[in-house]
Amino acid sequence: MAVGSSRIASRTAADGEVTDGLRVDARRNRERILTAAREVFAERGIDAPMATVARRAGVGVATLYRRFPTRDDLVRAAFARQMDLCGRVLAEAVDDPDPWHGFRRLIETVCALQQEERGFPAAFLLAFPDTTQEHTRACEHGERAFATLVRRAQAAGALRPDFHPSDLLVMLLANCGLVAALPGDGAASGRLVAYLLEAFRAEPARGALPPPSAVRLRDFSGPFPKELRREC
Amino acid sequence: MAVGSSRIASRTAADGEVTDGLRVDARRNRERILTAAREVFAERGIDAPMATVARRAGVGVATLYRRFPTRDDLVRAAFARQMDLCGRVLAEAVDDPDPWHGFRRLIETVCALQQEERGFPAAFLLAFPDTTQEHTRACEHGERAFATLVRRAQAAGALRPDFHPSDLLVMLLANCGLVAALPGDGAASGRLVAYLLEAFRAEPARGALPPPSAVRLRDFSGPFPKELRREC
DNA sequence: TGCCAAGTGGACGGAACCATCCACTTCTGG
DNA sequence: CCAGAAGTGGATGGTTCCGTCCACTTGGCA
Structure with a gap:
């Protein structure tokens, strides 16, 4: 854990700074991109193609890249x-x-x-x-x-x-x-x-546990959960 | 867990069957591929490029694909x-x-x-x-x-x-x-x-724990551990 | 030994994605 | 209103990887 309340202030302030110099249309696009990114990341993970986020936001890729030069910048901002x-x-x-x-x-x-x-x-x-x-x-x-x-x-x-x-x-x-x-x-x-x-x-002391999961090994159907491929 | 001793027998038998029909050179190549796959997977994860495995094995990609039509086949055999x-x-x-x-x-x-x-x-x-x-x-x-x-x-x-x-x-x-x-x-x-x-x-009952890990959040340096990107 | 089925390698076309570039559009201050 | 700065979109070239195809080589049997 490394988030203190101090961070909230600084983060918000920094966000304000980032946004402040922007033209109104650019600021609107920035918000659109963030909304789209949250949706797309939720659906397809944080490695979803940047172009998908841009399309969902109704924006060109260039706009996305100018506002968030790296994927990490976008992820950070989205969450x-x-x-x-x-x-x-x-x-x-x-x-x-x-x-x-x-x-x-x-x-x-x-x-x-x-x-x-x-x-x-x-x-x-x-x-x-x-x-x-x-x-x-x-x-x-x-x-x-x-x-x-x-x-x-x-x-x-x-x-x-x-x-x-x-x-x-x-x-x-x-x-x-x-x-x-x-x-x-x-x-x-x-x-x-x-x-x-x-x-x-x-x-x-043993307390009551929440109900068990229903997972079974065989539930890992199909080729393989892609989410796990990379990692292990 | 879903591995019984019955599996060992069947797996080994199946492996024998797979290997038996092969010409000696093909069988040798199959072994080389498996060795290479183990090394490459250990180094770069199971999503390492097939071509890398093939190169390491001193073999063309076609050979690899004929022996193990999908990556999953290769992974299964390697482990x-x-x-x-x-x-x-x-x-x-x-x-x-x-x-x-x-x-x-x-x-x-x-x-x-x-x-x-x-x-x-x-x-x-x-x-x-x-x-x-x-x-x-x-x-x-x-x-x-x-x-x-x-x-x-x-x-x-x-x-x-x-x-x-x-x-x-x-x-x-x-x-x-x-x-x-x-x-x-x-x-x-x-x-x-x-x-x-x-x-x-x-x-x-509380027994003695093994020593704690030395991880700290800041140890996640650089852009991001790629292994984790996909998954979450 | 010689034939041919089995085996082989690497070139190749295709797909996905990245990130830049540039001609065009839209805001905004004067 | 208008000039030019700020912003924009999508075409583009580049990279990586996949998986197939085919001309060539090699092992094993007669």
């Missing part, structure tokens, strides 16, 4: 809202008087977002590796905030003492893979999150 | 050994007098394989969705075997009663994503497996 949401939830979690509740809500929120918004998991990671000072700072701020949350939850005796902040990333990446393999199967992601939250608790 | 290993471990697990030990070993083995052999996670899934009767049967045999293992482990009071066989697939897919995102980071996969095995136990 800025979700990133902000993550930042807000992290901030809330740190302020939560019950640190475990905050911890739990943070994890559940981000994992649900990964589940619901196709393309977001990739965008999530994409948002950080940025050479700009601003991003590096936001990244570190987020990490510090999460580390604080972890320490508080451990001090409260709710989170196991050997939980390491990097475990969050491990969990998010795992969930990312799961979601990629089973788009739309909320049950699978829900199960993973429930299991891991139990494992993260200091007081080992 | 047949690992699939067999999975089948053997499943068979051993079912026969293990301590069902939890078998269950644990099965999971750890497959996850370690996913971690160590790039391309294998994809191949693993790829091996199943097959329209042939043989594969469907092998698949069902494996599922039955694993279900038996689960039941026995639950009866022994080691595995939590609400564990569902589909959770295995959930776990493997999650690990698959993790491994894809962090190739070479055994610690991350180890942590995930340790957490989940704890969560799967009937008797909740």
Whole structure:
């Protein structure tokens, strides 16, 4: 996690700056492109052809490329809202008087977002590796905030003492893979999150699990889920 | 899991049949191609260009395509050994007098394989969705075997009663994503497996975890890990 | 040994996508 | 209203990869 509330402000401000110098028609096109990108990314993943986004936006490719010189720029901009949401939830979690509740809500929120918004998991990671000072700072701020949350939850005796902040990333990446393999199967992601939250608790106790997923190996029909080809 | 020992036999037999009708030079080339494919897949993932495999094997593309008409055929053949290993471990697990030990070993083995052999996670899934009767049967045999293992482990009071066989697939897919995102980071996969095995136990107890991964968000440098682009 | 079926390699056409370039259109300030 | 700066679209060349085709080579059997 590396999104702090500070990021929200700076992101929004930067967005304003980007938009401000634009002619009104250009600004309108920019919005159209972002809307189209969100739709197309949701349908076909963040590797959908740029031309598809442009067509959907009713705009030429050149316009798209001028506004967003690289695909990454487009992805970042398209998922800025979700990133902000993550930042807000992290901030809330740190302020939560019950640190475990905050911890739990943070994890559940981000994992649900990964589940619901196709393309977001990739965008999530994409948002950080940025050479700009601003991003590096936001990244570190987020990490510090999460580390604080972890320490508080451990001090409260709710989170196991050997939980390491990097475990969050491990969990998010795992969930990312799961979601990629089973788009739309909320049950699978829900199960993973429930299991891991139990494992993260200091007081080992078995609670009720959400219903299991209905996946079976044979459900991987046809040649192969393209989403998984590249990765493994 | 859908690999039974029956599969090993049939696979090997089928392989023999495939090979038997071949002229000696063709058989040699087939082996060369498989060796090259293993190397190339390990280096560049299972979506590496077919031409690269062919070149590495010192063979023309036509030869490759005649022997393995589709990429999936090649992938399946290249990872047949690992699939067999999975089948053997499943068979051993079912026969293990301590069902939890078998269950644990099965999971750890497959996850370690996913971690160590790039391309294998994809191949693993790829091996199943097959329209042939043989594969469907092998698949069902494996599922039955694993279900038996689960039941026995639950009866022994080691595995939590609400564990569902589909959770295995959930776990493997999650690990698959993790491994894809962090190739070479055994610690991350180890942590995930340790957490989940704890969560799967009937008797909740906190054991020692393997050391945490050193991943940090900022480690996702450069544009973006290509392995993850497609998937999310 | 010689025939020919089996096997082979690489050229080739086609598809998908990227990202640039440039002639044309549209805003906007004076 | 009009000049020119800002913005635009789509044609275009380039790259990568796929998968087939066909003229040539090679192994094995009579």
